[in-house]
Structure formats: C-alpha cells, structure tokens
Amino acid sequence: MAEKKINPMLKTGLEMGPIVVFFAAYLWLREKTFVIGGTEYEGFIVVTAMFVPLMILSSLALWKLTGKLSKMQIATLVLVVIFGGLSVWLNDDRFFKMKPTMIYLLFGGMLGIGLLRGQSYLKYVMEEMLPLKQEGWMILTRRLMMFFFGLAVLNEAIWRTQTTDTWVYFKTFGLTAAIFVFFMTQGKLFQTYADESK
Incomplete structure (x- = not known):
C-alpha cells in the first residue's frame, strides 16, 4: 500500500511527540515515588508506564493516517513494548x-x-x-x-x-x-x- 501524504508537522509530532512527553514527564516526576497496588514505584518507572501506551497510540495514529509504518518504526515499537513492559512489571x-x-x-x-x-x-x-x-x-x-x-x-x-x-x-x-x-x-x-x- 502506498503511503498517504499527511501534514509534515503532524507526522513529526506523532513520531517525536512521545519522546518529548517522556522527557517532560520525567523532569516533573523524577523526584517522586508512587505506591500502586502496595508496591512503591519511582517516577522513572511511572513515566515509562505512561510512555509505552503513548508510543503504541502514536504509532497506530501514524499507521492509520499514512497507511504505513516502516520496519524501523515497527522494530522500535516492539522493543519499547518489551523493554518498557519489563521495566514496569519488574519495577527495574x-x-x-x-x-x-x-x-x-x-x-x-x-x-x-x-x-x-x-x-x-x-x-x-x-x-x-x-x-x-x-x-x-x-x-x-x-x-x-x-x-x-x-x-x-x-x-x-x-x-x-x-x-x-x-x-x-x-x-x-x-x-x-x-x-x-x-x-x-x-x-x-x-x-x-x-x-x-x-
């Protein structure tokens, strides 16, 4: 399927947005700790837990709007889900x-x-x-x-x-x-x- 053309600013926003949000959220929450389900999590882990679904949503939006994701984008998304998920699950x-x-x-x-x-x-x-x-x-x-x-x-x-x-x-x-x-x-x-x- 040919890639559909979308606004370049929107495309860049969907590609870079999750990283910018991760950075901003980390600066905001890095000194904080959170108790969730009886387990204590540092701000970094909480930000990672937010980043993984945000990355999935932005990739899905990009795919929906352009009709295509590159192999590099797919590989990056899979590794984000695996390693981000492991960090949150194991609190590490x-x-x-x-x-x-x-x-x-x-x-x-x-x-x-x-x-x-x-x-x-x-x-x-x-x-x-x-x-x-x-x-x-x-x-x-x-x-x-x-x-x-x-x-x-x-x-x-x-x-x-x-x-x-x-x-x-x-x-x-x-x-x-x-x-x-x-x-x-x-x-x-x-x-x-x-x-x-x-």
Missing part, C-alpha cells in the same frame, strides 16, 4: 535503559547481514529520499552499521556509569544530535556518489 529501570542498546544492535546487525549478502538494506529504506549510486549505498551502509554499533556501546557505558538524569538527557538529546551530525558529515559521500539519473 535497567530494562528500559537497555532498549536503545537493543535497537541500535538490531539496526546495525540488520545492515551487517545485508552487507554480508552484498546488499544495502539501507537503500531499500532511504532510496526515495536519497538517490545514490550502488557503491555510495554500500559505503554509507558500512558507516551507518559501525555508527549504530558505536551508539549501542555508548548507551551501555552511559546508563551503567552515569545517573538516570544524565541518561535521560543523553537519550532525548544526545542520540538525536548524534544521528543528525552523522548524516551532516556524509555530505562529501552524497556529492561523490549522487545518482543524477533519478
């Missing part, structure tokens, strides 16, 4: 903090499998937005695979050695900025391997 924030590690290992691993088969799976996801020659796709895919593995290691280092506050800021702003900077630094590759036939 470590599972949710591991989620970005699993996401980046999954994405890096998928790209790596494609490379081993002589293919760029990234091309299938981004070809319409970024017309490149095959060689350019292979180079970009190798770089992005290594970048994802690097982000997985960095996430593990930060959540295991830093405070929850530091990790939340890193997850909300650091990871987003890192991905933006990565693509900004690929300008020479985009120019060199641009496919001008498209």
Whole structure:
C-alpha cells in the first residue's frame, strides 16, 4: 500500500511527540515515588508506564493516517513494548535503559547481514529520499552499521556509569544530535556518489 501524504508537522509530532512527553514527564516526576497496588514505584518507572501506551497510540495514529509504518518504526515499537513492559512489571529501570542498546544492535546487525549478502538494506529504506549510486549505498551502509554499533556501546557505558538524569538527557538529546551530525558529515559521500539519473 502506498503511503498517504499527511501534514509534515503532524507526522513529526506523532513520531517525536512521545519522546518529548517522556522527557517532560520525567523532569516533573523524577523526584517522586508512587505506591500502586502496595508496591512503591519511582517516577522513572511511572513515566515509562505512561510512555509505552503513548508510543503504541502514536504509532497506530501514524499507521492509520499514512497507511504505513516502516520496519524501523515497527522494530522500535516492539522493543519499547518489551523493554518498557519489563521495566514496569519488574519495577527495574535497567530494562528500559537497555532498549536503545537493543535497537541500535538490531539496526546495525540488520545492515551487517545485508552487507554480508552484498546488499544495502539501507537503500531499500532511504532510496526515495536519497538517490545514490550502488557503491555510495554500500559505503554509507558500512558507516551507518559501525555508527549504530558505536551508539549501542555508548548507551551501555552511559546508563551503567552515569545517573538516570544524565541518561535521560543523553537519550532525548544526545542520540538525536548524534544521528543528525552523522548524516551532516556524509555530505562529501552524497556529492561523490549522487545518482543524477533519478
């Protein structure tokens, strides 16, 4: 099914909204504890419990409005539900903090499998937005695979050695900025391997 066009601001809001709400709710509730059903929960766990259904609802709305979710969006949603659910169920924030590690290992691993088969799976996801020659796709895919593995290691280092506050800021702003900077630094590759036939 072809993707339906929707207002770009609405699309961005549905994609980024849950993360912004998570960050704002965390800042508001981080110092609080809640007793629910006789069990004490820190603010982080309560915010995670709110984030999971919000992520599901925003993904369903995006799917309903566009008629499509990318494989990356589906994989991210599944991992949010699994690791967020485990954090809430076991009252242990470590599972949710591991989620970005699993996401980046999954994405890096998928790209790596494609490379081993002589293919760029990234091309299938981004070809319409970024017309490149095959060689350019292979180079970009190798770089992005290594970048994802690097982000997985960095996430593990930060959540295991830093405070929850530091990790939340890193997850909300650091990871987003890192991905933006990565693509900004690929300008020479985009120019060199641009496919001008498209």
